[in-house]
Amino acid sequence: MNNYIYPIIGGFFIGLSASILMIFNGKIAGISGIARTIFNRECSNSYERYWRILFILGLITGGFLIMKYIPQNTSIEKILNPINMVIGGFLVGLGTSFANGCTSGHGICGLSRGSKRSFVSVITFMLFGVIGVILSKLWS
Amino acid sequence: MIKKLFISFLSGFLFSIGLGISEMTNPDKVKNFLDIFGKWEIDLAFVMGSGLILTFISYKIVNKIKKPIFENTFSIPNNKKIDYKLVGGSALFGLGWGISGFCPGPAITSIVTFKYEVILFVLSMFFGFFIFNRTQNI
Numbered sequence: 536m537n538n539y540i541y542p543i544i545g546g547f548f549i550g551l552s553a554s555i556l557m558i559f560n561g562k563i564a565g566i567s568g569i570a571r572t573i574f575n576r577e578c579s580n581s582y583e584r585y586w587r588i589l590f591i592l593g594l595i596t597g598g599f600l601i602m603k604y605i606p607q608n609t610s611i612e613k614i615l616n617p618i619n620m621v622i623g624g625f626l627v628g629l630g631t632s633f634a635n636g637c638t639s640g641h642g643i644c645g646l647s648r649g650s651k652r653s654f655v656s657v658i659t660f661m662l663f664g665v666i667g668v669i670l671s672k673l674w675s
Numbered sequence: 676m677i678k679k680l681f682i683s684f685l686s687g688f689l690f691s692i693g694l695g696i697s698e699m700t701n702p703d704k705v706k707n708f709l710d711i712f713g714k715w716e717i718d719l720a721f722v723m724g725s726g727l728i729l730t731f732i733s734y735k736i737v738n739k740i741k742k743p744i745f746e747n748t749f750s751i752p753n754n755k756k757i758d759y760k761l762v763g764g765s766a767l768f769g770l771g772w773g774i775s776g777f778c779p780g781p782a783i784t785s786i787v788t789f790k791y792e793v794i795l796f797v798l799s800m801f802f803g804f805f806i807f808n809r810t811q812n813i
Contacts, residue, residue, distance in 0.1 A: 538716075541697060541698065542697045542718045542719055542720075543722075543725040544697070544725075545693045545695070545697020545722055546721060546722035546724065546725025546727075547725050547726070548690070548693030548696060549690055549693035549725075550726035550727065550728065550730050550733075551693070551729055552686045552687070552693060553726070553730050553733070554729050554736075556686040557733055557737060558733055558743060558744060559745050560683065560745055560746055561742070561746040561749040561750050561751075562683075563752070566779040566780040570783060571804040571807070575808070582676055582679070582680075585676075586683040587683075590684065590687035590690075591687060591783060592684060592687065593683065593688035593689075593690070593691070594688070594691040594780065594783050595784065595786060596687075596691075597690065598695070601784070601787075602787050605695055609700045610788055610790060610792075611790070613703055615790065615793070617791070620777075620793070620796040620799065621795055621799045622774055622775075623770075623772070623776075624795065624803065625799040625800070626767045626770050627767075627772060627779060627796075627800050627803065628800035628803020628804045628806075629767055629804075629807055630765065630767030630803070631764065631803075633763060633764025634760070634761050634768055635752070637780075638723070639690075643726045643730055644730060646723075648737075651755065652754065652755065655757050655765070656764075659761075659762055659766055660765040660772065661769065662766075663769025663773065664709040664769040664772045665710075665712075666773060667709070667771065667775075668709040668710050668713075668774075669773075670773070670774060671773065672713075
């Protein structure tokens with residue numbers, strides 16, 4: 536039970552975050568979409584740009600609290616392979632763009648509204664996540 | 676606008692707190708979750724499960740209230756096509772996630788570690804966004 540309590544609590548906060556953003560502002564808490572479109576011409580007016588920036592600032596502010604109080608839950612003491620970071624980052628950036636979503640957009644927000652697209656996306660990225668781990672173990 | 680901007684900030688803040696408490700910000704934990712033929716720590720499955728309970732409830736509310744509290748309309752995508760972009764993009768994303776242990780939210784949240792590897796991931800991710808935008812002539 537110990538193992539599951541923190542993921543459940545964390546998931547609650549994530550779900551709460553997405554719920555608040557949707558019920559109050561009518562927006563989807565899809566991090567890849569928010570980050571990708573900050574500088575787009577899609578953000579036709581300043582509000583569209585500003586709310587995305589404020590969301591990201593909120594992420595980073597929370598990040599500082601996590602670093603302060605539960606640093607063991609972050610990557611701070613972990614060894615990260617920079618090549619995996621570059622390859623992984625690029626694939627995540629390109630992939631989430633074409634898929635128009637990620638674990639938050641398609642996973643948390645899409646599944647709960649019964650989106651078939653999100654269901655397909657989640658199954659696919661989970662499967663390929665498994666493959667990605669296998670690949671990175673092969674070359675590490 | 677101020678109310679909506681505050682909600683955006685609050686939402687981002689709660690999101691990263693959730694990522695931290697659940698350990699989604701720990702790439703080793705994420706990779707162990709995806710390592711189904713190896714260590715397989717299933718804990719992170721409960722993150723999505725727990726989050727989905729709340730968003731499931733919130734969509735019931737969305738269907739009842741017809742318009743957001745501070746806004747005129749809901750910005751919900753109406754694309755229903757399951758195409759190569761969706762599947763191919765999800766595959767690439769999954770690969771990147773498994774290779775690095777990071778997805779967009781945890782990566783941006785982890786900028787505060789000031790680890791150069793995390794910065795590399797975030798820069799590469801934005802480069803991926805840039806390349807996509809070029810293919811779309813955005």
